[in-house]
Amino acid sequence: MSEMSFEQMLEESLKTIRNGEVVEGTVIDVKPDEIILNIGYKSDGIITRNEYTNEPNVDLTTVVKVGDTLEAKVVKVNDGEGQVLLSYKRLAAEKGSKRLEEAFENQEILKAKVSQVLAGGVCVIVDETRVFIPASLVSDTYEKDLTKFKDQEIEFVITEFDPKKRRIIGNRKTLLVAKKAELQKELFAKIKVGDVIEGTVKNVTDFGAFIDLGGVDGLLHISEMSWGRVENPKKVFTVGQTVRVFIKNITDTKIALSMKFEDENPWNGAAEKYAVGNVVKGKVARMTDFGAFVELAPGVDALLHVSQISHEHVEKPADVLKIGQEVEAKIVDFNEEEKKISLSIKALTAPAEDAEETAETEE
Numbered sequence: 196m197s198e199m200s201f202e203q204m205l206e207e208s209l210k211t212i213r214n215g216e217v218v219e220g221t222v223i224d225v226k227p228d229e230i231i232l233n234i235g236y237k238s239d240g241i242i243t244r245n246e247y248t249n250e251p252n253v254d255l256t257t258v259v260k261v262g263d264t265l266e267a268k269v270v271k272v273n274d275g276e277g278q279v280l281l282s283y284k285r286l287a288a289e290k291g292s293k294r295l296e297e298a299f300e301n302q303e304i305l306k307a308k309v310s311q312v313l314a315g316g317v318c319v320i321v322d323e324t325r326v327f328i329p330a331s332l333v334s335d336t337y338e339k340d341l342t343k344f345k346d347q348e349i350e351f352v353i354t355e356f357d358p359k360k361r362r363i364i365g366n367r368k369t370l371l372v373a374k375k376a377e378l379q380k381e382l383f384a385k386i387k388v389g390d391v392i393e394g395t396v397k398n399v400t401d402f403g404a405f406i407d408l409g410g411v412d413g414l415l416h417i418s419e420m421s422w423g424r425v426e427n428p429k430k431v432f433t434v435g436q437t438v439r440v441f442i443k444n445i446t447d448t449k450i451a452l453s454m455k456f457e458d459e460n461p462w463n464g465a466a467e468k469y470a471v472g473n474v475v476k477g478k479v480a481r482m483t484d485f486g487a488f489v490e491l492a493p494g495v496d497a498l499l500h501v502s503q504i505s506h507e508h509v510e511k512p513a514d515v516l517k518i519g520q521e522v523e524a525k526i527v528d529f530n531e532e533e534k535k536i537s538l539s540i541k542a543l544t545a546p547a548e549d550a551e552e553t554a555e556t557e558e
Contacts, residue, residue: 212236212279214269217286222263227254230283232265238278242267246282249320250310284323291322292358299353304370307351309344317344319351319365326353328365335371378410379448386450388442394452396436404432406440406452413450415440420454422461423493424480461494462534469495469536473526474543479516487512489522489538497536499524506541 212218212234220232220240230247232240242265244255259265267281268289298305307319307326316329328351330341338344355364386392386408394406394413403416415438417425425431432438444451457463469475469491477489477497486500499522501509509515516522528537 212269212272214272216269217266218269218281219264219266220281222259222261222265225256225259225261227256230255230259230265232267232281234279234281236279238273240267240269240279240281242281242283246270246280246284248284249323249325287323291324292363294322295324295326295353295363296356296358299356302352304350304352305365306348308346308348310346312341312345317341319349324363325361326351326363326365328367332364332366332368335368335375375410382409382411383445383448386442386445388445391439391441393437393439396432396434396438399429399432399434401428404428406438408450411450413440413442413452415452415454419443419452421493422455422459423490461492462531465495466529466531469497469526469529471526471529474523475526475538476521476523479512479518479520479522481518482512482516484511487516489524491536495536497524497526497538499538499540503527503537503539503541506544 218234218236218240220234222230223233223239224231228244230242232242234240244253247253247255247258265283266286267283268286269279270282270285271280273279295305297303305321307321309317310320311318316327316331317333319326319328330338332354333341333344349367350370351365351367352369353363354366354369355362357363392408394408396404397407397412398405401417403414404420405412406415417428420428420431438454440452440454441456442450443453475491475497477491480488480490480496482488484501486498487504488496489499490496499512501512503524504512504515522540523543524538524540525542526536527539527542528535530536
């Protein structure tokens with residue numbers, strides 16, 4: 196048998212590799228866009244940036260260093276330049292897929308940063324494996340703008356796993372719903388009707404505001420926002436604002452709130468303040484054909500009937516009064532039980548003929 200040359204012996208001592216094989220190597224050089232590995236083969240292994248991660252524009256010198264040991268998958272034994280093209284991310288994705296399969300089976304809670312926002316949802320990367328979370332499963336409430344989740348770390352579970360179809364679906368909503376149910380249970384165990392509590396305005400609508408009481412929302416209806424009249428809740432409250440409310444009613448899981456505290460009730464002491472015969476001032480708040488409603492204080496309106504506006508005939512209040520106009524009138528009727536007050540302007544003045552007779556007498 197003929198003796199082998201040094202080159203032949205060296206080549207024999209080096210392992211053979213095939214496409215698709217997993218190899219381990221030591222980093223011998225790192226550039227911003229590629230990693231060079233000694234894989235114990237006659238040629239070095241190269242991992243390009245695109246084969247290392249799905250994250251764009253990553254500087255590889257910031258993630259690995261010379262001397263590190265890496266596993267990678269062989270993509271091409273010869274890349275055309277005598278080097279072995281390797282992929283770190285493909286191997287990681289395979290491991291990640293297995294990891295996600297186990298998480299799916301065990302309903303494990305995962306955590307990852309949102310890497311991409313699409314029209315129909317968001318994407319996260321778990322061990323180089325892409326997980327899609329549809330918009331309907333991103334939150335337990337409707338989210339009009341998903342961009343706020345970009346680069347945010349979120350928790351989720353895998354609710355659908357089909358790697359052959361590249362369909363791996365995450366669900367954040369189910370965790371939020373479960374957490375809210377837990378918070379709701381804790382809150383309902385310690386609150387009761389009449390409790391005064393601080394909350395944060397979560398959403399404002401035309402009919403009221405939803406107040407976050409600590410994981411559970413209560414409704415502050417427009418009619419409970421003030422003893423006075425609130426025309427538009429959006430002009431009174433802003434999202435994020437802290438408010439002091441009290442619990443008016445609890446029905447199953449619904450909490451009705453109010454800001455109409457009894458010690459601030461404008462009808463307290465009304466019997467004395469608005470006794471028949473008292474002269475008061477107020478502003479015209481609204482008008483109908485039969486009369487004008489005058490606001491004497493926030494939450495206290497009195498009726499000025501059209502027949503009580505003047506000694507002269509008035510067809511309708513709008514002919515002589517304007518919204519916001521300040522008027523002075525006499526209380527002619529007070530019903531505390533029904534919270535009704537009647538006013539009269541003409542009761543403050545004498546009829547025209549009486550005034551003429553008085554003037555003639557004085558002459």
